[in-house]
Amino acid sequence: MRILQLHSDFIVFKPIEKEINTAEEATKEEVRVEEVVVLFIAVEAGDNTALAQRAIDDARAFLGKLKANRLLIYPFAHLSSNLSEPSTAFAVIKDMEAYAKQKGIETFRAPFGWNKQFTISIKGHPLAEMARSYTPTPVTAPDVQVGGEGKKDEEPVSAALKAEDTMKSYWHILQTDGSLVPIEEFKFKGQSNLQKFANYEIKKTRAVTQMPPHVPLMKRLEIADYESGSDPGNIRWYPKGRMIKSLLEQYVSLRVAQYGGMEVETPLMYDFNHPSLASYLHRFPARQYVLKSEDKELFLRFAACFGQFLMAHDAQISYKQLPLKLFELTRYSFRREKSGEVVGLKRLRAFTMPDCHAFCADYKQAKAEFMERFDLSLDVLSNIGLVKDDYEIAIRFTKDFYTEHKEFIAALAQKFGKPMLAEVWNERFFYFALKWDLNFVDNQDKAAALSTDQIDVENAKRYEITYVDEKGEKQYPLILHCSPSGALERDIYALLEKAYREQITGKAPMLPLWLSPTQVRLIPLSDKFLDKVTELAQQITAKDIRVDIDDSSSTLQKKIREAEQEWIPYIIVVGEKELESGTLSVRIRETKGKQENLTTEELIDKVSKQITGKPFKPLPLPLYLSKRPAFHG
Incomplete structure (x- = not known):
């Protein structure tokens, strides 16, 4: 209890x-x-x-x-x-x-x-x-052995995580001209979302005291649910949710490949006592899952850094090949988040994280790459369905870094076009010299980080990653850590929270069309039209549009209402008139059910234009609603 x-x-x-x-x-x-x-x-x-x-x-x-x-x-x-x-x-x-x-x-x-x-x-x-x-009954937790046989210890907590709780931060607002304004002096007029985000970050209160709106939505829409048979923060995905998540995986992987990322695959678990890994663990603010195999203490990865860095250590790299970009979509990464903070899709213990590292020769090259990845991240989120009005950015650096790279930081702020929350430190403790993270602010005025990038100044030396320069001498590169979308589960959390917010303002809540499990719902006026409606569905499906048919015994009004409750973008009732005329009366959710008369070809063209350039997957459930189980009672 x-x-x-x-x-x-x-x-x-x-x-x-x-x-x-x-x-x-x-x-x-x-x-x-x-x-x-x-x-x-x-x-x-x-x-x-x-x-x-x-x-x-x-x-x-x-x-x-x-x-x-x-x-x-x-x-x-x-x-x-x-x-x-x-x-x-x-x-x-x-x-x-x-x-x-x-x-x-x-x-x-x-x-x-x-x-x-x-x-x-x-x-x-x-x-x-x-x-x-x-x-x-009293439960005795298994001992965790770390750092030597027979040594019993508490759950291992990294030095970085401890420092995050105690280190002194100086909070400012970074304006679009690059100037820093102490947060107590900044006027938040017209920046209510930024103010909510700043309050959340400064207080560092992550515990959840009421159910976020996306939780009942993810259940009712049969996207995902808690799994009582697993550890908290590990989620079960129903067919609709698995399809949404898979489309996001394909889309982000495609965009990183277009950017130049070389996709690799690395192990899920690593040796706790490997010298490079053990050192890095204490520089990364995350809690680990720990397990034992034979004579080794292992931890489950919380990012793709470990495998990619060990791979880069073994590679022969020339300055001509820089920036070198490695990419992995980690399914899954694991973090032992505090139980009171684990909730819905916002904060999980097992999550899918696109992770792209770029190895750069120097700051000049790193800053140019950083800018390109910043654009990539904003564009990826925009195509997922999250725009600048939906999020705020926090940027973090030391006073010395700001002094040395002020023009670069100002250029980032100007490119974003909105003030950013700046966390400034007197001295650097973490492995990065600069970090930005993009945060969605939800309906409880709490935030969750999505996209991020960092300039890592430590790990090349820690892992002995080198490249050969123009003189034939070995040098340590700078390493950029980027997730252009952040955890994909959080993207879905943000989309659901955004839909709930839009519903409050009078709009029809919905997912982006390319992520909607069913894009077109056909409702036969009676069973005698079912064969013709099936032919119509096949015609539309052939154009890579997801169509299903409500052949249930419910009344017409109930079928329409249930389609609306499922957030179906296009609802079409088909009877004798529609089949004879070839014109369909289409209820369009985006315009709150406003009807538009379209031929089948016009409907296909209208939908196709909105989803062009996005990945496609077929309908994740049977064509006929009568053949589907109910995954959430």
Whole structure:
């Protein structure tokens, strides 16, 4: 059981819609509770009544310290990916409520199984925010041996990760003319998204306290879901989601190949005690998965750096071949993110990361390459469906680097055309001298990094990567680390969050047409038209457009409504009139269902123009809806 405990001035919540079929009955009325300790609770597999009572006893003791006696039990499933069955979870929640009331606590409970909207005001004292975790029986974590036989230690944490929590940052806004303005002096008028991003970065509060909108969307649209049989942060992908992810993989790989990246493949795991790797681990701010094989301690890679650097170490490189560009689409990279930060597709422990390294002779060459990759990254995201209004950029460097390369940094800012958040350090601790990362700001005013690039000034020497210069002498190159899209799972998170935001503003939420699992839905007016509609579907499919047919027994109105709920871009009802005239009445989602009369050839041309230049994959599910299983109940 996982509990987020918040001492609150008040909480206001309102049930919006049932999230599961077995949700309890509840009214959609707003509820306000004041001066209350809120328990956000995820019931996990194996939790029972005894555990529920233990949690309430702890909460009761906490209430005693506060001299308070009001408790709200709030079911909150996404604190864990190891959830119990809904019926068991509901029973445990009700046991907690009954036991709390039995102990004389004034107890409230939010309805189980509902997607709820809430607003909360948390008090400011040191004990106001606490996290609790309970297991039915004591569990002893396996020892992790690092750095010598028989040595028991905590989960290994890199020196860089520890430094990230303690090092002093100086925050500025980098303006488009290259000047730095201390953040407390900057006027954020017209820059509300940048202000939200700055607040998020400076506070470094990554824990999630409410369900992001993309989580119910990824489930309802049958894109992805949590996998209770795996470690948290490892996601199951349904056919629609796998197709979307595969198209992104193909698109980014194609763009990097056009840029000149040579695609390679490297191992998933590496020796913890390899001298170069061990040194690098402590310069990279990430937590590792650790495993043991025979006499070796191994870690799962969190980027493609390790394999590409070892490959470059063994290569014979001339200055004539620089910049040398190696690329890998890592499926998967692994990072042991904190459990309270793992949520939906935003922050995962296993993710797909396009990773392109460029080995450059000197700063002049590195800066030119850096600029080209900056353009590549912005263009890749734009074609995925994320434009400059959707994100903000953070750029990070030392004071000395800024002084030495001010014109270059100003050129980056001018190219972006919007102010950037700048994190400035007195001295360099990480392996990079300069880094930028592009961040999507979501509906909870939290951010997630997508594209990034870095100028690495350490690892060539660490891995003994050299090239032969004009004089025949060996030199160490600079290394650029770029992911032009960032983790592909995060791209999908950003697209779903963006669609939700557009829905709030009155637009029809949808995915980009080239990523929509079904691009055209055909609805026969009755079964007697099914054969002709199938012929029509085959005609459209032959032009690399994904078409399906709703042959279910539902009413016409329900079929149209369900197509809209699936975000189908083009919906066409086909009957006698359409077949005889050859003209189709097409409902276009982008224009909120506005109908347009098109011939089949005009429809094909309209769709094809919007997806030209993008990868194509066939329909990921059977043509007929009656043949499809329901992956999410």
